[in-house]
Amino acid sequence: MTDHEEFRRQVRAWLAGNVPAGDLPDPDTDDGFGAHRDWERRLYDAGYSGISWPTEYGGRGGDVLHEAIFAEEYELAGAPVRITRPAQRFLGPTLIRYGSAEQRRRWLPGMLRADHIWCQGFSEPDAGSDLAGVRTRARWDGDRFVVDGQKTWTTYGRFGDRMFTLARTGEPGGRHRGLSCLVIDMRGAGVRVRPVRQAHGQTGFAEVFFDSVAVPAGNLVGPRDEGWDVAMTLLSFERGPDAGAPVRTRRRLDALVGDIVEAGGSPGTVRDLGDLYARLSAFQAYTCRRVGARLAGEPVGAESSLVKLFAARLDADIVQLGVELFGDERLAERAPEFLDYWHSRAGSIYGGTAEIQRNVVADRILGLPRC
Numbered sequence: 472m473t474d475h476e477e478f479r480r481q482v483r484a485w486l487a488g489n490v491p492a493g494d495l496p497d498p499d500t501d502d503g504f505g506a507h508r509d510w511e512r513r514l515y516d517a518g519y520s521g522i523s524w525p526t527e528y529g530g531r532g533g534d535v536l537h538e539a540i541f542a543e544e545y546e547l548a549g550a551p552v553r554i555t556r557p558a559q560r561f562l563g564p565t566l567i568r569y570g571s572a573e574q575r576r577r578w579l580p581g582m583l584r585a586d587h588i589w590c591q592g593f594s595e596p597d598a599g600s601d602l603a604g605v606r607t608r609a610r611w612d613g614d615r616f617v618v619d620g621q622k623t624w625t626t627y628g629r630f631g632d633r634m635f636t637l638a639r640t641g642e643p644g645g646r647h648r649g650l651s652c653l654v655i656d657m658r659g660a661g662v663r664v665r666p667v668r669q670a671h672g673q674t675g676f677a678e679v680f681f682d683s684v685a686v687p688a689g690n691l692v693g694p695r696d697e698g699w700d701v702a703m704t705l706l707s708f709e710r711g712p713d714a715g716a717p718v719r720t721r722r723r724l725d726a727l728v729g730d731i732v733e734a735g736g737s738p739g740t741v742r743d744l745g746d747l748y749a750r751l752s753a754f755q756a757y758t759c760r761r762v763g764a765r766l767a768g769e770p771v772g773a774e775s776s777l778v779k780l781f782a783a784r785l786d787a788d789i790v791q792l793g794v795e796l797f798g799d800e801r802l803a804e805r806a807p808e809f810l811d812y813w814h815s816r817a818g819s820i821y822g823g824t825a826e827i828q829r830n831v832v833a834d835r836i837l838g839l840p841r842c
């Protein structure tokens with residue numbers, strides 16, 4: 472794999488010549504999803520998908536630093552949102568860690584090429600923060616599992632082909648034991664996908680219902696009844712450092728400053744901005760430190776909760792300041808970044824809520840007693 476600085480030069484040059492001019496349509500629409508899928512294929516064909524994944528599964532075979540460089544350059548170039556993000560960031564890495572050689576060969580290349588869109592099927596109507604409370608049941612039936620239940624808040628569920636699911640295979644009282652991770656074909660018999668309309672009017676999100684869905688034994692990922700560890704690894708990848716995130720956040724903050732300079736800001740506003748830039752610098756430094764730790768071979772662990780907590784709060788505060796100063800309509804008009812006002816609110820919920828991250832930090836990093 473290319474030396475890091477040379478890699479950065481190559482990525483920058485490729486993105487400069489290939490990032491579509493203007494925004495692609497919203498990926499939560501049919502047209503938009505198709506346009507984003509085409510973009511994913513261009514990235515894949517150019518060798519810019521799965522930067523740190525093994526080459527035998529279609530990746531580029533780089534290290535964590537190559538991955539971080541790509542993420543930074545991608546955001547600096549203002550390239551489109553990735554519809555393979557769940558696959559690239561946490562579903563694929565979990566399969567690389569826990570999947571069998573046959574499963575990796577079967578699933579990973581199609582994930583990177585966006586031939587199959589992968590969804591995360593953890594949350595249920597009565598199991599979010601309390602994930603061990605999942606009620607979706609996978610009954611063993613001789614040579615396969617039969618799944619009944621419901622998942623909710625499934626990102627890109629409307630377009631999904633495969634779902635990485637957590638289901639109960641053991642006794643209901645077993646809590647963390649008796650859960651297993653299964654890959655379910657979302658186009659198969661007995662699966663019903665009901666799109667959910669969101670605040671911005673689009674319907675990429677979905678609820679997914681399973682009615683006696685047959686799942687081959689070969690779709691079990693990791694040991695049967697011990698899927699909790701697999702699920703926790705997946706979540707730590709999901710919450711873990713993303714070198715592109717501070718770049719995205721800086722763009723948002725710079726856009727806000729541009730508006731404030733034009734409109735004129737009070738001393739109070741300048742103080743608020745100073746505070747936000749200081750937090751952005753800390754976020755950037757902490758992200759670099761976590762990337763460095765991963766490069767040195769440290770596992771992604773509870774510290775990913777700190778990253779998630781910090782990033783979600785900072786993003787929401789930047790957007791909130793903009794809304795307080797200018798009102799959401801004017802912001803939407805002047806700075807397209809602020810159209811995702813709603814999404815900034817969701818940052819403290821998806822991947823585990825802010826309260827749950829604080830519980831993890833208190834328990835696993837600070838070692839505080841449980842109340």
Ligand SMILES: Cc1cc2nc3c(=O)[nH]c(=O)nc-3n(C[C@H](O)[C@H](O)[C@H](O)COP(=O)(O)OP(=O)(O)OC[C@H]3O[C@@H](n4cnc5c(N)ncnc54)[C@H](O)[C@@H]3O)c2cc1C
Nearest residue numbers: 591592593594599600624625626817820821822823824826
């Ligand atoms: C944009 C978005 C995308 C998502 N995508 C997916 C997806 O693709 N796949 C998927 O499986 N899920 C997805 N989710 C769901 C997400 O993981 C859950 O919403 C989240 O885990 C919270 O669960 P809940 O909604 O059931 O809230 P609840 O768990 O019911 O929590 C309600 C409130 O109580 C608080 N609370 C609960 N327990 C505790 C506790 N022990 N201590 C302190 N406070 C507590 C919570 O912090 C929260 O404020 C997505 C959510 C969003 C917003």
